[in-house]
Amino acid sequence: MDFKHDVVIxxxxxxxxxxxxxxxDGVNVALISKVFPTRSHSGAxxxxxxxxxxxxxxxxxxxxxxxxxxxxxxxxDQDAAExxxxxxxxxxxxxxxxxxxxxxxxEGKIAQRAFGGHTKNFGExxxxxxxxxxxxxxxxxxxxxxxxxxxxxxxxFSEFHLLDLILEKGQVxxxxxxxxxxxxxxxxxxxxxxxxxxxxxxxxxxSSNCFTNTGDGVYFAYRAGLPLEDMEFVQFHPTxxxxxxxxxxxxxxxxxxILLNGEHHRFMEEYAPSxxxxxxxxxxxxxxxxxxxxxxxxxxxxxxxxxxxxxxKEKLADKLSDISSFAKIYLGVDVTSEPIPVTPTCHYMMGGxxxxxxxxxxxxxxxxxxxxxxxxxxxCVSVHGANRLGTNSLLDLVVFGRRAGKMMRRDLQELEWSExxxxxxxxxxxNIENIKNRNGGERPIAIRTSLQEIMMDDCSVYRNKxxxxxxxxxxxxxxxxxxxxxIDYRASHFNTDLLEAIELESLLGLAETILVSAIARTExxxxxxxxxxxxxxxxxxxxxxxxxxxxxxxxVSYKPVSITRFEPKxxxx
Amino acid sequence: MExxxxxxxxxxxxxxxxxxxxxxxxxxxxxxxxxCLNRIxxxxxxxxxxxxxxxxxxxxxxxxxxxGSCALACQKLVSDLEGxxxxxxxxxxxxxxxxxxxxxxxxxxxxxxxxxxxxASSPPEMERLQSQEDRKKMGEAIRCIxxxxxxxxxxxxxxxxxxxxxxxxxxxxxxxxDSRDEKRAERLEQLNLPDxxxxxxxxxxxxxxxxxxxxxxxxxxxxxxxxxx
Numbered sequence: 001m002d003f004k005h006d007v008v009i010x011x012x013x014x015x016x017x018x019x020x021x022x023x024x025d026g027v028n029v030a031l032i033s034k035v036f037p038t039r040s041h042s043g044a045x046x047x048x049x050x051x052x053x054x055x056x057x058x059x060x061x062x063x064x065x066x067x068x069x070x071x072x073x074x075x076x077d078q079d080a081a082e083x084x085x086x087x088x089x090x091x092x093x094x095x096x097x098x099x100x101x102x103x104x105x106x107e108g109k110i111a112q113r114a115f116g117g118h119t120k121n122f123g124e125x126x127x128x129x130x131x132x133x134x135x136x137x138x139x140x141x142x143x144x145x146x147x148x149x150x151x152x153x154x155x156x157f158s159e160f161h162l163l164d165l166i167l168e169k170g171q172v173x174x175x176x177x178x179x180x181x182x183x184x185x186x187x188x189x190x191x192x193x194x195x196x197x198x199x200x201x202x203x204x205x206x207s208s209n210c211f212t213n214t215g216d217g218v219y220f221a222y223r224a225g226l227p228l229e230d231m232e233f234v235q236f237h238p239t240x241x242x243x244x245x246x247x248x249x250x251x252x253x254x255x256x257x258i259l260l261n262g263e264h265h266r267f268m269e270e271y272a273p274s275x276x277x278x279x280x281x282x283x284x285x286x287x288x289x290x291x292x293x294x295x296x297x298x299x300x301x302x303x304x305x306x307x308x309x310x311x312x313k314e315k316l317a318d319k320l321s322d323i324s325s326f327a328k329i330y331l332g333v334d335v336t337s338e339p340i341p342v343t344p345t346c347h348y349m350m351g352g353x354x355x356x357x358x359x360x361x362x363x364x365x366x367x368x369x370x371x372x373x374x375x376x377x378x379x380c381v382s383v384h385g386a387n388r389l390g391t392n393s394l395l396d397l398v399v400f401g402r403r404a405g406k407m408m409r410r411d412l413q414e415l416e417w418s419e420x421x422x423x424x425x426x427x428x429x430x431n432i433e434n435i436k437n438r439n440g441g442e443r444p445i446a447i448r449t450s451l452q453e454i455m456m457d458d459c460s461v462y463r464n465k466x467x468x469x470x471x472x473x474x475x476x477x478x479x480x481x482x483x484x485x486x487i488d489y490r491a492s493h494f495n496t497d498l499l500e501a502i503e504l505e506s507l508l509g510l511a512e513t514i515l516v517s518a519i520a521r522t523e524x525x526x527x528x529x530x531x532x533x534x535x536x537x538x539x540x541x542x543x544x545x546x547x548x549x550x551x552x553x554x555x556v557s558y559k560p561v562s563i564t565r566f567e568p569k570x571x572x573x
Numbered sequence: 574m575e576x577x578x579x580x581x582x583x584x585x586x587x588x589x590x591x592x593x594x595x596x597x598x599x600x601x602x603x604x605x606x607x608x609c610l611n612r613i614x615x616x617x618x619x620x621x622x623x624x625x626x627x628x629x630x631x632x633x634x635x636x637x638x639x640x641g642s643c644a645l646a647c648q649k650l651v652s653d654l655e656g657x658x659x660x661x662x663x664x665x666x667x668x669x670x671x672x673x674x675x676x677x678x679x680x681x682x683x684x685x686x687x688x689x690x691x692x693a694s695s696p697p698e699m700e701r702l703q704s705q706e707d708r709k710k711m712g713e714a715i716r717c718i719x720x721x722x723x724x725x726x727x728x729x730x731x732x733x734x735x736x737x738x739x740x741x742x743x744x745x746x747x748x749x750x751d752s753r754d755e756k757r758a759e760r761l762e763q764l765n766l767p768d769x770x771x772x773x774x775x776x777x778x779x780x781x782x783x784x785x786x787x788x789x790x791x792x793x794x795x796x797x798x799x800x801x802x
Contacts, residue, residue: 036681038719039632053700096700099691099753101708101715108702133715139631140715147690181670210627243603246629322716325786326629329648330603445615488619493586494671497619 001186005030005155007408008175008190010162010217012037014138014397015376015404016196017145019359022405024152027412030188032160032177034212037146041198041210042397045138046322047115047251048130049095049398050391051088055109056128061085063120064129066566068392071117071280072350072385073526074542074568075230075561080383082564083357084392084399091398092131100144101133103319113319114254117280117389117573126254126278130391135249135322138394160186161499162197163428165220165372166420170363172371173418176425178432178499183492185425185432191415192371192408195221195353195361196401199377203511204346205449205456208240208247217378219506221353222513227364227546227557229380230351231510232518232528235388236461238284240345241330242303248323248342250390253277255319257308259288260339261296267304272573279573282387282527285344289461298341305339312336344461348388350527351517352380354546359404360411364548366559371415375404382544385561386526435501441486444501447478447508454478455511463518464531472515479508516554517545538568576600576651578609580621581662583669591669594618600651606659607635607646622672630784633720637673638662643725643782664725666734680721683737687745687763692756707752714747714792716785723779723789729772736772737764739779739789746792749799765800773797 005028009016012033023029033040052059065085069076096102096110103111112128120127133140149156159180166173166187174189200215201207222228238259239248253259258277261267271287272279279287292302308316313336316324320335327333327340353374355361360368361379376397383396458471482504489497523537524530543558576598583591598612607625614621625635628647635646640660667675693701723739724730730738745764748754764770770793779789 035626035632035634036677039626039634041627041632043718044627044629044631093696093698093700097693097696099693099748099751101711101747101751102700104703104705104708106705108704108707110700136631136716139718144690150685151688151690210632212626244629322631329630329650330605443615443619491584491586491620493584494622494674496622497614 001184003030003186003188005188005190006412007192007194008032008188009194009196010175011196011198011376012156013040013042013196013198013376014141014145014394015401016194017149018398018401019194019196019375019405019408020154021145021148021152022402023409024154027409030155030157032157032162032188034159034161036158037149037156038142040142041213043139043142044208044210044247045394046135046247046249047254048113048132048137048391049092049141049394050115050118050129050389051092051131051395052085052129053089053092053110053112053131055105056112057120059120059127059129061088063122063127064088066122067118068383068389069385069566070123070571071389072387073536073571074385075382075525075544076385077382077562078564078566079562080357080381084383084395087399088395091395095141095144095398098144098148100141103132103134113251114278115390116250116253116278116284117275118391126275130251130254132251134318135251135320141394162216162220163502164425165193165224166424167224168418168421170369171418172369173420173424176428180499181493183495185429187420187424189420191417192373192412194359194373194375194404194408195378196374196376197378199349200507200510201346201349203452203455203507203514204460205452206240206245206343207346208237208245209346214503214506215378215510216503216506218352219509221361222509222549225549226361226369227354227548228351228513229354229544229546230382231513231547232521232545233350233386233526234346234514235281235348235350235527236285236344237281237347238288238344239306239342241326242341242343244330245345246326246330247345247347248306248326248340252306252308252320252323255315256311257306260305260307261291262298262300263296267291267296275573280387280389283573285461286529288344303341303343306342307339308335309337309339346460348393349377350380350382350384350386350388352378355379355381357381357403358407359400360407364546364557373404373408375401386528432498435485435487435498436490438484438486441484442481443487444485444504447481447485448504451475451478451507451511459515459518462529462531465519468515468519472512472519475508475511475515482508513547513554517547517556520556521545542568574600574602576609577658578613579658579660582672584671585669602650602652602655604651605647606639606649606651609651609659610646622674624674631718633718636664636720636722636725638664638725643722645720645722645784648784664721666725666731677721680724683741684719684744687741689744689748691748691751691754693753694755701753703752710750710752711747712750713785713787714743714750716787717743717747718785720784722782722784726778726782728776728778729774733768733772735768737769739793742770742793742796743787743789746796749796761796761800764796770797770800
């Protein structure tokens with residue numbers, strides 16, 4: 001079918017929903033999503049949303065901005081960090097006005113707690129800045145924004161998968177989408193498209209991400225010839241449940257939890273004497289990995305302990321009940337009396353589609369692509385630099401989702417309809433037919449599993465040139481094998497067999513961009529740690545990576561970082 | 574260990590009636606039922622249909638009937654069902670679209686009916702104040718993930734399609750007991766119907782099934798009590 005909407009928003013997590021709320025009145029908007037909106041991965045965010053409200057102790061947006069810049073190891077664009085930190089209080093009050101059930105202080109204000117890398121007075125010590133609703137902050141915000149979308153009768157197309165982005169003569173013309181229930185391929189003709197398709201943590205074996213986080217929007221932008229920014233910066237969260245990767249929120253340490261090694265020692269005292277367990281995630285993940293590599297994991301093994309036993313039953317029930325139940329369900333661990341076995345888990349992509357401060361997608365020359373916008377984890381503003389701080393992700397979604405929505409609304413006054421080529425979906429249709437009709441090829445699963453294992457082994461917390469170069473060769477072999485896959489299910493309705501095969505193309509393509517960007521960056525910064533180049537090198541590398549698709553493969557180039565207030569300094573905690 | 578699964582299959586486009594198909598997989602005791610399903614789909618039979626996403630009980634996609642009880646496949650471990658063959662069926666009381674995938678449209682439209690958003694006028698510039706006691710009145714209702722396990726488990730919902738059902742009532746509870754909402758009386762009146770709160774006759778099956786341990790029946794009774802006043 002052919003649909004025609006002024007605006008198409010792809011993705012119904014917080015960024016997509018928040019943007020949608022800006023373009024409801026008088027604009028014909030369609031929200032398409034792989035899953036029913038409340039199933040979106042924003043709902044898995046646990047610990048909180050950062051804002052210098054000062055409800056628990058004195059705070060200021062400048063301190064928040066500084067922490068964001070330092071947390072990003074000075075790769076954060078400071079103009080973006082300023083927008084984020086300055087707008088945070090307004091954004092959180094707005095969520096409260098919409099009905100988010102935040103925990104409260106004694107006086108009835110929004111309660112706040114400590115989180116990794118957030119400090120008072122430019123690095124002096126931990127500060128309570130994370131606004132929270134128990135440990136399901138993302139889920140209740142998602143439910144709240146979805147409720148607002150219902151209240152405003154936004155048209156939602158659930159279980160519609162993005163198959164391609166249509167650009168005509170450098171301008172957006174719409175998207176191609178696949179309807180899960182029927183197998184129909186639809187053209188959405190539009191004047192503006194907002195990509196809010198989330199991250200792609202499923203590139204890695206151990207991941208806190210949901211199965212739907214395959215980076216489709218990011219990959220299709222890349223495939224269409226647009227650059228991707230800072231793809232080498234992949235966040236590993238230090239406390240994923242051992243083997244499963246399910247997230248145990250940093251809030252557990254914000255509420256007093258500590259990490260212990262096999263010698264029952266609080267090892268973070270060595271790695272971050274000031275913030276200890278509340279150092280930023282890249283620092284803690286490296287510390288955990290170092291402990292394990294040097295034989296000080298629990299029983300010499302590949303995990304450490306997160307100890308919450310001293311926090312007390314009441315506080316755990318009031319503030320950390322979901323993670324308590326995850327530990328119980330998946331490990332049989334009662335957190336009031338036993339520690340939780342944890343290990344770093346792939347959690348967040350700092351990189352993505354480059355955008356302006358208002359969500360306009362930028363091409364290789366830094367010029368906006370008419371009609372194309374991106375917000376949320378799929379975008380790179382870049383507000384997180386080389387390492388995102390906890391609680392800044394939810395904030396990014398509502399601050400920059402709103403800004404992108406406002407900018408779209410403004411640009412719609414001038415954006416023209418692009419003419420669609422006669423059959424814009426032809427290429428993806430042919431690809432689907434190829435996969436469906438091919439016989440005797442291998443199933444996608446072995447390729448996906450290999451991809452995830454290779455990336456985990458060779459491109460995670462510790463990296464070096466040799467391992468990553470080998471990994472790149474192997475990924476390219478997997479890409480060749482991908483051309484011969486076949487699937488079992490050939491019918492057209494609810495064909496998740498087919499969709500998973502299509503998603504694999506995105507995962508492989510994105511893995512290649514991560515590797516190429518990471519091999520090129522011969523320094524260590526934030527989440528990108530090179531064993532062969534262990535120091536940060538501002539003279540040569542204080543710049544953003546751009547990676548673009550060419551016939552010879554991904555090509556890297558660079559662009560400057562915005563530095564407005566804080567000169568780069570050594571980063572210690 | 575070797576595990577046997579018996580899975581409900583039905584493709585309304587090609588099958589005259591549903592049937593069950595048996596599968597055998599290797600699975601560890603600490604693995605999820607969802608892991609078994611994925612292994613079957615990815616390694617043995619790609620035609621199998623089910624929904625899933627977050628795989629840890631947050632998104633609510635993989636609700637189904639597991640050995641007779643409505644639950645999330647990502648929250649049941651093989652060890653929870655030790656020594657048994659595993660029987661997987663779609664959530665009861667919903668139309669089957671394919672295998673374990675059911676039509677949730679009627680469910681979501683009932684949620685929409687209760688107006689699942691805060692209704693309040695002119696907020697202050699900063700946050701509204703809400704006491705800790707008032708915040709606690711929403712209780713566990715904020716844990717609801719709209720998985721529909723409770724509706725699948727509810728004997729009344731199974732008999733009567735018009736009954737609002739447990740999860741939509743939990744959603745109503747969340748707003749009625751939110752001290753910030755200004756439509757409390759109107760919301761209660763909307764539920765004061767035979768197919769509203771009074772459809773519930775205390776089977777407690779929803780409460781037993783809820784994967785987020787929400788005391789659903791208790792909340793429905795609290796709303797009945799409010800209406801009674």
